[in-house]
Amino acid sequence: MRQMGVSAGVAICLAVSCVVALRGQGTAAGAASKVELAILYRRYFESRDAQKLDLLVYWPGVAQRERDAFERSVRQDLKFKLKNVAFASIGDTKALEYTLEGTTYRPTLTPVARLVATYEGTAEIKTAATSYLVGVKRKRYFITLASPVPK
DSSP, rough: HHHHHHHHHHHHHHHHHHHHHHTTSSSSSOOHHHHHHHHHHHEEEHOOOOOHTTTTTTHHHHHHHHEEEEEEEHHHHHHHHHEEEEEEESSSSSOHHHHHHEEEEEESOOOOOEEEEEEEEOOSSSSSEEEEEEEEEEEEEEEEOEEEEOO
């Protein structure tokens, strides 16, 4: 009887570990709407929780260089006090594809909007803002980063 209890405990721990691993890869999370994405961004940002901010990003296909750039950007932004989170249109003139060192990159998800976070300035920096592309996957809204285009 005791052995069955230990086995069940191990199975539960493994299941929880799998869920945590999947969330870290961006296969879960996101938000049900743009409004919820803004609310969650504000909540996680104001609690200074970079790991939860990661849950708002669609990670599959994103190269390590772009992951690191996002992480650096978040760490820098967390030094500021968040003023506002809003959405802006993508605009027709924005180039969403670029080539670096012979590799072409484009957003992993088709962008539907931009999430724009503005921050209170400091004596040195009067205005600070960060803009992220937002895409939809399986009816969930995510911050979408660039990924290499398959050749």
